[in-house]
Amino acid sequence: MRVGVLTGGGDCPGLNAVIRAVVLKGIETHGWEIYGFRSGWRGAITGEGRWLTRDDVEGILTRGGTILGSSRTNPYTEDGGVEAIKAVLAEKGIDALVAIGGEDTLGVANRLTEEGIKVVGVPKTIDNDLGATDYTFGFDTAVHIATEAIDRLHTTAESHHRALVVEVMGRHAGWIALHSGLAGGASVILVPERPFSVDTVVEWVTRRFEREYAPIIVVAEGALPEGGAEVLQTGEKDAFGHVRLGGVGTWLADEIAGRTGKESRAVVLGHTQRGGTPTAYDRVLATRFGLHAVDAVADGDFGVMVALRGTDIVRAKLAEATAELKTVPPQRYAEAEVFFG
Numbered sequence: 429m430r431v432g433v434l435t436g437g438g439d440c441p442g443l444n445a446v447i448r449a450v451v452l453k454g455i456e457t458h459g460w461e462i463y464g465f466r467s468g469w470r471g472a473i474t475g476e477g478r479w480l481t482r483d484d485v486e487g488i489l490t491r492g493g494t495i496l497g498s499s500r501t502n503p504y505t506e507d508g509g510v511e512a513i514k515a516v517l518a519e520k521g522i523d524a525l526v527a528i529g530g531e532d533t534l535g536v537a538n539r540l541t542e543e544g545i546k547v548v549g550v551p552k553t554i555d556n557d558l559g560a561t562d563y564t565f566g567f568d569t570a571v572h573i574a575t576e577a578i579d580r581l582h583t584t585a586e587s588h589h590r591a592l593v594v595e596v597m598g599r600h601a602g603w604i605a606l607h608s609g610l611a612g613g614a615s616v617i618l619v620p621e622r623p624f625s626v627d628t629v630v631e632w633v634t635r636r637f638e639r640e641y642a643p644i645i646v647v648a649e650g651a652l653p654e655g656g657a658e659v660l661q662t663g664e665k666d667a668f669g670h671v672r673l674g675g676v677g678t679w680l681a682d683e684i685a686g687r688t689g690k691e692s693r694a695v696v697l698g699h700t701q702r703g704g705t706p707t708a709y710d711r712v713l714a715t716r717f718g719l720h721a722v723d724a725v726a727d728g729d730f731g732v733m734v735a736l737r738g739t740d741i742v743r744a745k746l747a748e749a750t751a752e753l754k755t756v757p758p759q760r761y762a763e764a765e766v767f768f769g
Contacts, residue, residue: 430461431725432517433480433526435494436468436501436533440554440566441706442714443494446528448485449718455482458726463522468529469536470501473509475516489711492569492704503536510543517545524730526721528552530564531750534733538746541731548724549733549746550717554701557601557753560744561735565714570597570701571607577697578612578644585642590691591633591684595677597701598648601755604701609646610764616643617764618680620650621756629680630687632769637690645684647677716741 433450435443447464454460462480465471477496478484488495503509517525524546527537530553537547551558556567574596585592594614596604602619609617615636618624629645636643681694706714713736720734720741732743 429458429524429725430463430520430522431524431526432463432465432472432477432520432522433496434465434468434472434528435496435498435552436527436529436536437498437552438500438530438554438702439493439498440552440702441492441569441704442565442710443498443528443552444485444488444491445565445706445711445714446550446552446718446721447480447495448488449715450526450722451480451485452482453719453722458722463520464496467497467499468501468533469503469509469513470499471496472516472525473501473503473506473512475519489715490705492702492706500532502532504539510540513540514543514545524548524725526550526725530555531558531753534558534746535750538731538750541746546725546730547746548721548730549749550721551733551735551749554604555598555601556603557755558749559752559754560733560749562738563713563736565706565710565717566702567603568709568713569704569707570604571611572707573701573704574604574608574646574697575611577695577700578608578614578646581644581695582613582642585644588691589637589640589642590693591637591643591645591681591688593645593647593677593681593684593692593694595647595649595694595696595698597697599650600753602648602651602761603756605646605648605651606756606760606764610767612644612646613767614644614646615641616645616768617761618645618647618651619756619761620648620652622758622761623652623654625654626680626683626687630684633684633690634688635769637688645680647680649676651676
């Protein structure tokens with residue numbers, strides 16, 4: 429049997445662990461040939477990639493990013509993209525695909541399944557916003573990176589008695605902001621799920637200053653002020669229709685400075701959250717996902733995504749997994765509100 433593997437969308441720590449698991453179990457347990465497509469769905473369209481061997485995945489477990497490269501290519505917006513994928517799979521004799529990605533990558537995988545292509549999905553997103561799975565790999569590492577940054581910023585904020593606004597990733601879901609803000613002892617946490625009042629934020633910040641502590645405000649890039657709109661870096665959209673967010677941290681820092689008279693600075697963590705060595709948790713989770721994806725292929729169970737439920741790896745229909753985003757529920761945000769101000 430010949431199986432293709434690809435990584436699509438934004439990179440994150442743990443991708444290489446999945447690739448390693450797919451290659452080693454595919455070759456050693458089943459005697460399969462594994463083809464690694466370059467640059468996500470773009471490689472599946474063009475055929476660019478290489479046959480992977482055991483030597484190709486030696487030593488990659490601890491590396492961030494992906495040895496296959498990634499892209500935000502959408503076959504359904506490329507002229508003849510889907511037909512090209514079918515032609516490439518036929519030409520190379522590839523029987524099935526393991527697609528590693530988030531909402532967009534797995535949304536494509538679901539549509540391709542409906543067109544007769546045999547696909548198994550592996551959930552990857554640092555935003556942890558995919559339904560049907562308790563956690564996605566990459567999230568734990570991103571939270572650790574953000575938390576360490578917040579820890580470091582506490583000391584410089586206290587030294588200068590200034591407010592620091594930390595902008596983290598999170599387009600529609602505020603899981604990174606929630607977890608890193610709680611772990612880092614933030615004074616305020618702002619998430620996309622709950623539009624915020626600038627007046628209330630300023631009140632919390634003022635209260636913190638009055639107690640002679642420097643406030644740390646953690647804000648997800650997709651957080652919205654009441655009655656406001658998303659802060660965009662540009663108006664351009666990617667192949668999946670997403671605009672590029674960024675700048676809410678700087679905007680909020682200026683608002684706080686103007687209303688309180690206190691010095692306020694913004695720190696945007698950006699792609700730092702995507703890079704570096706994956707945590708032990710993400711390495712183990714990603715490895716288990718890869719192993720179970722191979723099992724699904726071996727069982728002929730396609731159109732599914734491997735998922736974490738409790739401590740077990742299960743299979744969920746791709747249609748179910750990509751139907752709606754998993755966002756921060758009100759009760760989880762209410763837990764964090766106890767510590768605001």
